[in-house]
Amino acid sequence: MTDTRDAATIEHSLLDLADALDAADPLHAHLDAFADAPGVSAYLDGNSLGRPLKDTPEKLAAFVRDDWGTRLIRSWDEQWMVLPMELGDRIGRVTLGAAEGQTVVADSTSVLIYKLMRAALRHAQETSGTRTELVIESGNFPTDRFMAEGVAAETGMTVRWIEPDPVLGVQISDVVAAISERTALVSLSHVDYRSGALADMPGITTAAHEVGALMMWDLCHSAGVVPMQLDAWGVDMAVGCTYKYLNGGPGSPAFAYLRREHQGVLRQPIQGWWSAADIFAMGPQYAPAGDIRQLLSGTPPITSMLAMQGMLDLIEQASIEAIREKSLSLTDFAVRAYDEMLAPLGVRLLSTRDAALRGSHVTIGHPDFRAVTQRLWSDGIIPDFRYPDGIRLGLSPLSTSYAETLTGVLAVRDALESHDR
Template sequence: MTTTDPATDPAAPAAREDLDERAAKLDAADPLAGLRDEFIGSETPLVYFDGNSLGRPPRATVDRLSSFVVDEWGGRLIRGWDESWMKLPFDIGDTIGRVAIGAAAGQTVVGDSTTVLLYKLLRAAFDAQHAVDPARVEIVCDTDNFPTDRYLVDGIARERGGRVRWIDVDRSAGVTAEVLSGAVGAETAVVLLSHVAYRSGHLADAETLTRVAHDAGALVLWDLCHSAGSVPVECDAWGVDLAVGCTYKYLNGGPGSPAFAYVAARHQQSLAQPIQGWMGAADVFAMGPEYVPADGMRRFLSGTPPIVGMLAMQDTLSILDRVGIEAVRAKSLALTSFAIDAADGLLGPRGVTVASPRDPGARGGHVTLSHPAMRAVTARLWCEDVIPDYRDPAGLRIGLSPLSTSFAETLRGLRAVADALDAEA
């Protein structure tokens, strides 16, 4: 990794000293600083700005995976299903509910990929609403939502004879109550929104938006992929109907680890999920001639649970249980605020703009920096062990995982961005 020459750095020398001093003070005062050592790779000089896409693995996961292979899989073999594995999707789901998304027990389960779970819940919600009121044929979604969400909305609408009402939004501001109020009505079946926008990091007012949808008689499905484990979520208190979130970002479940689904207890018996598999049947081992759905969250399972994929996330959930999501949010806000201030000083003179909300209350756990050269800058940085990611249009996205990222690492990475911009120029 190169370092910017103070003689040519627009932020040097006073600003450089101020940023170094500020980062050091913030790290010294950080109550979560000691947790950084619990993650593999944190001791290296690599700068990791992609914790919002794939979190670092906890060191405890090495022993957990090894023990599982030797003792549970190797030692217990198929007996493991009766002894613990059949319950694991629900046990871990309840833990996610308690420590990450504000959900009482019996409403969250770990199962398929994010896409599959979104499909199940979105289609189930649409069908249930349409069955009660045939006039409800619309799915509402914003044009800046994550591609999977938009593709699913389009596909389900065509599959079920419905239609999509698209909300055009400011990519740096997200969906507001005023905008949503103008999009929902008597024909709305379900609304699909992301709690934290994948591109800008905008944090939606989920409680208010849920109320707006409910006032129009619609159900709401929240995508929690960029918020679970990073910002406080209160599914029960906010009156959320349905939610889906991934576990490989801030929950550090590993590449492709299975997602979780939340279904409020009041809806569980009335929703028929569309992928009817043996694991969601009332009597899993009866293997009868007809499908009869189980009660509760089991009915939202389909096939055999991916047990190995559920293991790693338990270590981060244990940390979250220990420190509390409010402490994580406080660190996240401090990191992103510091990153924006540093970007203003180091990168602003180089033409970089902040494409994320500056209001901390409207910002999730990542910050997007905009400049026409950011695609090339990202590629250059990866070769130098500085790992952000790129999102069109012209956005370099830095994901600052509060449990494993320091302020000094953040500053080191932003200085590398400045060097890369200079090199591209």
């Protein structure tokens, strides 16, 4: 059906809808917990870097003054030694569906991917002469692909590539076609960093297990925004970052999940003193800890573990299910605004229309988007650009309003219309 309304009427009805959705939003009050960013009228990049909470500066100052400044090195014994495991348990409980003792906070996502991939392939080599392949998809985040290639080269294994649909992402059928009794590990992203496609974690994990392979998930774009049940779904290992929907701040350390039955069996390669059975034995030989601490290597970045704690409180208060509900509604609203405002200008939708199969960002494409993004950033409208011509509208349910989402879409329209080619 052709829309015969004029542009101003369409814009007004979207503005009214945004206001109505904000007014009915049960999570609306949480917006106030986030620090103001003067000059920014739409922040649509929480899928890359979450905003700080208002009380983060005071908490960081108190940490420097008290925990570090006054308690000094005593704080290691009093609280910091166990923080990587305690915080891991918290992330596991609040966002991952993981019972305690299986998640730890350490390193960057990239380093943890290396540790877990290497552990999985080493295990395959020690237990089977025939599992020689690591299955990964060509659209996975660069670090995942690069690590896979590096680890395969180190172990003499082969990388088998899945070529999924760029909008719908990896399907079970793609995985089933790529795996066999030769597969040691399947490594995929839960939410595709470009299209936002949400993979069927339980279905794919089961398929991997049916051929005897281990399954690893990258949760960077789903932790804190998409509920999951790592324990119940049988996931073997997972990694994720804490600076996106967990708002830990730039470079805050990542988390790794290793299923209990693999602990003490799989061994990661960077065997530093923090992963030793007895950290302070300082003995001549290395013996790995038998529990999740074995994934650590060196002194953990305690200062960088502070900011995410406030966000975990907020997620727990709001509940991950309510967050997902708002995320579905926000991305639906963004798609509707796209349909009415941007599709007529030739902008392509690069995410699926089925909200249940999306994470929390919507990607749109246009040849002029690189220049448009530069203009938007200087005007205080902040989505992010992804090569070659995509803009991701990252909608972080606790900190993003419907009105803000619409402000972003309208600004993309205005920038495109006035863009001097």
